[in-house]
Amino acid sequence: MSREIGSLSRRDVLKAGGIAGLTATAGCIDLGGGGGGGAYTIGMVDSRTGSLSAFGQRNQRGMELALADVNDVQIGGRDLDIIVEDSQSQQQPGVSAAQKLVNQDGVPFVIGAVGSGVTLAIYQSVIQGTDVVQLSQNSTSPQLTDFPGLLRMSPTGRTQSTALAEIIAEDGHDSVAVTWINNDYGSGIKDAFVDAYEGEVVYNASHDQGQASYSSVVSQMANTDAGAWLFITYQPEFTTMAQEAYSSGVDDQAQYYGADSVRGPEVLDNTPEGSLEDMKIVAPSAALDQENYQSFASRFEEEYGSAPTAWSAYAYDCVVTAALSIRAADDFTGSALSEVVRDVTRPSGEEAFSFEAASDILADGSASDVDYQGVSGPIDFDENGDPVAYLQIFNVADHAYESVGFVTGE
Template sequence: MVGETNRRRVLGGIGAAGTISLAGCLDALEAGDEDGNGDEDVDAMVGILQPESGDLGDLGTPIADAAELPAIQLEDEGADVEIDVRREDTETTPDVGVSRAEALLDAGYPAVTGAAASDVTITCAEDVWYDNEVVAISPASTSPDITDMPGDYLLRTAPSDEWQGDAMAEIAVDQEGADSIATMYLNNDYGQGLNDVFVAGCEDRGADVLEEVPFEPEQPSYDSELESTVGEGPDLLMVVGYPESGQVIFRDFYDDFDDGTTILVPDGLIDQSLPGQVDNPMENVMGTAPGAGGDGAEFFADLYEDEYGSAPSVFNAQAYDATAVLILATLAAGEIDGAAIAEHVREVANPDGEEITPETLGEGVELAADGEAIEYRGASGPVEFDDAGDQVAVTYEIGRYHEDGYDVEDTVEYEA
């Protein structure tokens, strides 16, 4: 049966980790044996590699919380499994991400829910996961470049920006009627990839793209970038970034450049606290983000709010689903081994089999451990992986900022 759970939430700091041990109070820092193959009494080991500080810190901690939630849920339900979960903070940088990925590897974790920033995920895959057969499922990395990487050890519950970029172009040109557009984008894999797809989509729809301006994260001012974009008088400005940089960008915009220009942002800049941090209702700012449109969305939302005292936000459902799939795949494999887990990820997620949702996850772990065929249908969506490790269907939410935060106004669905 399940014992007490350590529910520490640890923020930031080199080597910071939060752990959960089910059915026995393990010390996750000692979870790996001398050969790095894991404790023989553990049924599943999942590392959580997310940005709990740095430019993505405001979004990363809720994502990490959601990734931890399946283990908490199973403990609360008395599931007869022992799951070891350890959290590590990437600080939103590739170098730290690789260091923390190596720490999880050295501690014997063959499966990881992570990372979030696309450049961190790509670097960790190339430097750590592929060579060591660690299975990683990212809940938040959306760069189109990931589609071209091998999909056995790197998958994602987040959709590619090939979809989101085109959806944003449709909103900008067809819905908002923008004839001229400028863009500002974070100078990394996420920003460049989404910008390229968005620009191509706008031009295909007949809009004139006046300027495309990259920027570096967490700068003291973005006046120069705003002068180069908003100063050209576009009908719409699209900005790709993360919350820490976004605070500065929007403060600078409302201080010196606010001429009523419509601004469109993707998931990385959707943060309920942003209007308060900027001290402006931001009513001219629209957003798009992958939604939670799965069979278990409502159950997950209630579960998250009961545990953490707030509603889930962007990529939270995807993080829950990533960890749930890794737990189910490990139990189906019958061993804590990356190669074995990789062989079973699609077996527990893709059709066909007994349908398992977040609400019936406890039943799912029993069936998976018994070798029964299951099909996990998650909070974010069906969670079906193609050969590249991408999702075959996705829901996007379209919303708008206001003085109290951000509200979703519409949803659209896409299928490959």
Template sequence: MKSILLSGIFVLGLSAAAYAQEAVIGAILPLSGSSATQGEDQRRGMELALEKINADGGVLGHPLKIVTEDSGGRTATALDAAKKLVTVDKVPVVLGEFSSGITIPIAQYLLQQDRVHINIGSSSTQIRTLGKGAFSVIGLDDVSGAFAAQDVFADGAKKVAVIAPNNAYGQGITNAFAAKFKSLGGVITSTVLYTEGQTTYRRELQQLAAGEPDLYVYTAYGKESATINRESFELGLNDKKWYGLYLTMCTADSDAQYVEGQIGMDLNYIGGNGADYQKAYEAKFKGSFTSTFNGFAYDGVMLVAAAINKANSLDPKKIETAIADIGKSYEGVTGPIVLDADGQRSAQPYLRLKVESGKAVATQ
């Protein structure tokens, strides 16, 4: 398990123990493994947030620091990281992870330890049931699934087949999509929940095609998305439209030829307050966003810093109270963030995208 200390710079392998009297929080991200593209982009958002916070004076008179642990995309590793952050680094707040199936157990552990958890990238509706001390700066799947279903139906597809990972995220978003799509009068010809880590998904794709849908709906990330996109292309399934749930995530690790023309929805990841942030990102990292998730990591860190200053304390309970208060109306780079009674973002704007010349571009 690799630790990274963020304080405007990154130092590999450096213990955070020496900073116990300073303002230190924790993060768990998939910096390696199948979701490394998204995890690295989350890290970038956090780095920019730290630069902004510390340039403005830090928190409680100290520079803010983040001890970041690499989950490797594995639940056991993430739980070990959470335990280290609590028992060794003694942080009051932890942000992360990316995959819902990892975010949920680490959040449960953190809440048991009376720490605050900030969800910056997961969308399973199970997150809503975590309880006090758990907050999300990103919208959940009950909202995104319904948006996608309306979008697909409005596009003219009345029969669709759905493929998603067999985990908390995949199950949640497919259920939300199906419920809304059926309520509109649509038909789900088949739903395939695949096991992650396979070398091929041809059998699942053939099963998907058997019902002769008008359109394929899918969600995937990392090497699984790359394999699914390549094999669906090789099987000739791209003769019909493919709709990606979180399209940039679905296509980020795939060759352009396999995803050209795909449509889908994604997070509206830059609000009216985000133009300067986008410029700062592009200047620092010499290119455009590699996912839609960096801004939520940025907003999560900024929200925590504001809460620490408001609470005038690093006590988790005081920070929790401050987050709930600030979260009644907070303007982030991803747009307005309003936290409901469960600590969840109550409204999340989305975009409709299409892959053109290898890039996902907004169509509305």
């Protein structure tokens, strides 16, 4: 299924985008100006369905806000179109989605994907060896750092793993039981944690995605007598584990810790009151103190009735970075875009906190003259395609997430 939206006002685009988000979950949507003709068209692979669909929904909303902002200004008099394809939160559908975008639609720039394993599969199967630019909106696995041609907006999980190791140690735990989802995201975060943690990892085992029960994982963790349990998995899988730990009476045996993908309102809604008390989670964060983020958050709440997450901010910044790259490039080709995509976010240029301000700088200058400061914070892609890391620590109290601090790092 596809949906085209023409050259509408920002609010009209947002309203139409919201409708598309409800009706086009199995196909693709074509958001933005005019379709075909005078528009620049890029692609996006997102988790419209599957285990990571909660992230996909937030991405789509951030994308819609960014697309509206870009098309209010336009790129040299032309609109931006984004063709969105569903990865279904799995590698093979994600690869198929990217193949469609690159081989059939001919896009030179792909935003994608959410899960690190999906992102890597797309890069290795579709993007690597071509001129197409790939910029992941949500992938955090440290393994992505090994592929300098693959860019990402969310920070590497290596910093997250180090923060988790330090927090668990500071809480007085000299042993930990770790379960991790059996993919590139899970193994990457786990490996970095094991390297950083100075205590004893008494349980270190993977689990598969999408299982109906994880009671064996819970019982094996309980048998270790570890005072800390670390969950590196996705929201549906963690929700099931937390439910089963509660029902078997072992939920108070250890303090819970989690990587970024276990946090979400759906988890709280589907776990018993008190079952997650004192759990600590480290997750990527937007720059909450920046004025452009606060404006973004206010608009997000106005349009969607809920506060944004860092994932929405990352998706917003992916779209703006793509649009600025198009504005700065000599041609609308992958090779031309790849030459400037890093430069438009680097600190050597003049700081700009919106697409409009950055576009004004580019009107009389080059990519190196602008330093786009995202709503997620400074981006500053390094030689490995990684951005600056900015993380937030959450604690569960009275069955709600409370922010208790921030962590920064390279």
